[in-house]
Amino acid sequence: MTTPMPESALPILVTVLLLFGALATVAAGLVRRRLAWPIAFTTLVLVLADALVLLATVVRGGPVRHTLGGWAAPIGIEFVVDALGAFVVVVIAAVAVAVGVYAREAVRRENPDQEVAFHGMLLTMLLGLTGMVLTGDLFNLYVFYEISSLAGYALLAVGDRKAPVAAFRYLILGTTGASFYLLGVGFLYLLTGSLNMADVARLMPGLVGNPALPVALALMIVGVGLKMAMFPLHGWQPDAYTYASSTTTALIAPIMTKVSAFVLLRLIFFVFGVDLVTRLLPAGWIIAWLSAAGIVVTSVMAIAQRDVKRMLAYSSVAQLGYIGLGIGLANPWALTGAVLHILNHATMKCCLFLVTGSVALHARRTSVAQYAGLGRAMPWTFASFTLAALAMVGLPPTNGFFSKWYLLLGTLRAESFGLAAIVVASSLLTAVYFFRLLERIYTAPATGADLPRGDASLTLLAPTIVLGVAVLALGLGNAWIVTQVLQPSLPGATRLPGM
């Protein structure tokens, strides 16, 4: 780096807003319960505004940093944000605002007793997740990882009476994952004496050949993989998503695993460096093939499910497989596809989970069979559901098509025709479970007496429509995102030619 990175308070503002927002939400909620949501929602909107300004700043002027407490890195902790990081923060904040609109009514109807704590926890989890993206320090990342996890366990435990069981199982696995990551950090600290990501990356070439380095890498990949629900470490996820309240699932499913995927990308490409990783371990190929196996296995599992929410949960693991595949292949096309899929899957999966939530609240239906005939009863809800479902299958011009297209190019570039076949075949598997559902929704006669007439209330409906439109808009605007935001921040060797 020739010129010093400019300082900016924008990254830390995200964290500060969420922290004080969470405290203010709980404090105001104790006085008057109805105050909790407005404060939480205002915080989310402010965070989104800040994230957008941050993204604009970074796209125009390059990466920015914030040195915490005036201690310069590598001794102090710093937040470092490039376009990629700012992009992921915008995705988190945007999904959070959409879910925030939905949460007002949904939380009051699903778990009115926990309303205040729920909104506070929601902000705390977002604090952890955005922190994981923004920080430039390995141990700080662990702390944010645990903040988001702890809030996540609490949120996942709010639901029906089965939810705490799933949350506890996730707690044991998630903490193990975090501990593995911490142990990996310990190894790296032993080797380098530094915790700053950029500093560790600088010292990395001198460590080639040290037997502790592959151990550190493997520990960190397993640790992050557990939180990412990377196949075969995904066992905790379907139960946890299915039993939790709809607001929690709609927020955690699109965001939490994506942030972990982003952290994996950070570690492999920015801390260890992709050349080193491939020399140390066949890590890329292991991640790619495990992801591919995960895509197939969990897609088949999704087809076998009777509960719509559980079907979507399995489908989430499969979609995470695409991101893992892209990171594992580590060539420009695959990596572009993976990063684009972080955004795309966040929008479509959030939309799908919000629809299952409003159908459960409004029409009291949860299983595939019960969805029969709802297409006519709740037309707008299912219009956006259909758009998101088509994006999941990967039909143009929805956004899902473009990320899969880049991934397919990536597999072909790597001359791995087995993986290419899996990417194509998995689209067909996805089509099987979504078309089966869409057929019920639109052609089968409705069952049950209490068929709703008309869509759910506007606060439940509006976020799904906005996300449905976003699925189309992001598909049409994908070229701008790829050229303006993603390409400049990827490491040199992993950029598309001509950019």
Place this chain on the structure above:
Amino acid sequence: MDLATTLLSRWPYVFTIVLLLIGLYGMMVKQNMMKKLFGMNIFQTAIILFFIVHAYKTGASVPILDEALGGDPATYVNPIPHGLMLTAIVVSVATTGVALALLIRIYRAYGTIDESELLAHLRDEDGA
């Protein structure tokens, strides 16, 4: 012979690994969720010890600058791992607290904290 002396000279690390394995065993094999939680705590403690063992120096002083000892880093123990582990201990306590709260809720709902029994309950309720 060589391996034995290496292991003996690094017995704190060997001890850490044994603790890690005990913790993993508890989490993976035990059906009682309380014992799983014990396993998790042992696992976390092992990692805390790993950092502390690394930071320890025989004969070194506490990491507070002392006029008599001078500024040579070799005369002080490394404070960073201790600081990190202070945070890790806080995290561990918080996690244990959340886990215990969940266990109480589970026990109130089902009257058991045996994982295989609970999973059978979950499948029953899903089928119904």
